[in-house]
Amino acid sequence: MKETRPPGATSEIVKKLLLAFLAIGALYIAKKFLIPLAIGALLATLLLPTCQWMEKKKIPRGVAALSCLVILILVFAAITTVLGWQIVELTNDIAKIKEKVADLLERAQQFALSHFGISLKEQSRIIQDQKNSLAGVLASLAGSLTSIATDLILTTVYIFFLLYYRRHIKNFILQISPPAERAETEQIVYSATHVSQQYLLGLSKMIGCLWIMYGIGFSLLGVRNALFFAILCGLLEIVPFIGNITGTALTLLVATVDGASVGTLIGIAATYGTVQFIQGWLLEPVILGPQVKINPLFTIIALVVGELIWGIPGIVLAIPLMAIVKIVCDHIDPLKPYGFLIGALPKEKHTGTLRKRKDK
Numbered sequence: 001m002k003e004t005r006p007p008g009a010t011s012e013i014v015k016k017l018l019l020a021f022l023a024i025g026a027l028y029i030a031k032k033f034l035i036p037l038a039i040g041a042l043l044a045t046l047l048l049p050t051c052q053w054m055e056k057k058k059i060p061r062g063v064a065a066l067s068c069l070v071i072l073i074l075v076f077a078a079i080t081t082v083l084g085w086q087i088v089e090l091t092n093d094i095a096k097i098k099e100k101v102a103d104l105l106e107r108a109q110q111f112a113l114s115h116f117g118i119s120l121k122e123q124s125r126i127i128q129d130q131k132n133s134l135a136g137v138l139a140s141l142a143g144s145l146t147s148i149a150t151d152l153i154l155t156t157v158y159i160f161f162l163l164y165y166r167r168h169i170k171n172f173i174l175q176i177s178p179p180a181e182r183a184e185t186e187q188i189v190y191s192a193t194h195v196s197q198q199y200l201l202g203l204s205k206m207i208g209c210l211w212i213m214y215g216i217g218f219s220l221l222g223v224r225n226a227l228f229f230a231i232l233c234g235l236l237e238i239v240p241f242i243g244n245i246t247g248t249a250l251t252l253l254v255a256t257v258d259g260a261s262v263g264t265l266i267g268i269a270a271t272y273g274t275v276q277f278i279q280g281w282l283l284e285p286v287i288l289g290p291q292v293k294i295n296p297l298f299t300i301i302a303l304v305v306g307e308l309i310w311g312i313p314g315i316v317l318a319i320p321l322m323a324i325v326k327i328v329c330d331h332i333d334p335l336k337p338y339g340f341l342i343g344a345l346p347k348e349k350h351t352g353t354l355r356k357r358k359d360k
Contacts, residue, residue: 028309035313036151040158042320044166045197046204047072051163065163069156079231086228188331192324199320202287203238209283210234210275217271221264223255233272239315240299248272294322295344 027034047068054064162169170189177185211234218226229251236243252268260268294302302322306314322342329339 024305024309031310035310035317036154037158038317038321039313040155041162042196042200042317043072043155044159044162045193046200047159047163048166048193048197049201061164065160068163069160072159073156083228083231086225086231184331188328191327191331195323195327196320199323205287206279206283207234207237209287210237210279213275213278214271217275218251218268221267221271223251223260223264223268224258225254229254239303240319242303244272244276294319294326294342298322298342 050071051061051064051068054067055061059067170186173189174182174185211230214230214233215227218230223229229247233244233247233251236247239246248268252265255265255268299319299322302318303315306318306321308314310317326339326342329335329342
């Protein structure tokens with residue numbers, strides 16, 4: 001006999017799908033409000049240990065929160081200063097790079113003409129269209145600078161007030177929870193804060209180690225502006241899987257245009273492979289550990305969905321937010337299957353014994 005699904009089960013599935021689509025729509029519509037708030041909340045959790053340490057030293061909470069914010073601004077200012085200094089050095093060679101790019105374009109045009117029959121006039125039209133498109137992108141970027149500045153100011157304000165009012169917000173969450181579930185809610189709040197905090201601290205340490213390794217490798221190879229590319233490759237580690245490949249590809253591209261030898265290019269690729277080996281087998285298990293237990297499939301899905309909803313900030317925020325979602329799912333019985341789906345595969349133990357039992 002053919003099994004029939006109860007009508008109530010179908011309606012529940014439809015409700016959950018509608019709820020998911022409504023949540024995604026709300027996240028997209030409210031992104032101007034939510035992106036600075038989400039970034040501010042994550043950075044506030046990163047600064048929380050320092051703020052708590054200052055408060056234990058009898059420093060008033062407002063002064064401690066403001067001091068943490070100043071420290072964060074100084075760190076970002078130092079990184080920006082180093083990057084700006086390296087970019088200035090990079091632009092000193094811009095004339096040489098333009099000349100080599102023009103030579104590469106001319107060779108590409110001749111190749112397209114001889115192999116694909118695309119005339120020089122048609123190629124010029126395509127290049128001009130690309131230039132116009134790029135000019136439009138740059139104009140749009142310049143027009144959004146005011147919005148970026150506003151978001152930065154909002155983020156700093158959110159960081160300060162989230163640190164200052166953190167206990168007030170926590171008590172509010174506990175008050176709106178049913179009395180029988182307040183202990184569980186408090187555990188969820190603690191776990192979400194702790195995991196995001198440990199993830200960000202571990203990621204910061206790992207990026208620092210990557211800066212050192214890439215800096216040493218690129219400097220020994222004689223890569224021009226080695227410090228800039230080392231910092232770039234380390235910062236792009238924020239985006240799993242894609243970031244480190246992008247940073248290395250940009251390094252190879254600029255080194256090629258700059259006239260680097262084949263040995264240097266092979267050395268850059270070898271440096272990338274060596275750093276990835278050390279990162280995967282040493283840094284991630286020791287520094288990051290099991291703080292974010294999300295399997296690679298849902299890591300990629302989180303990155304894609306984050307980019308679709310919130311753009312580049314969504315890519316940066318996807319992994320820690322997905323980790324928080326998993327924590328919430330793990331602590332609520334109806335949502336536990338979803339937490340299991342998102343999480344990493346459990347390590348199998350005594351596989352030999354299990355296989356023998358299955359054979360029997």
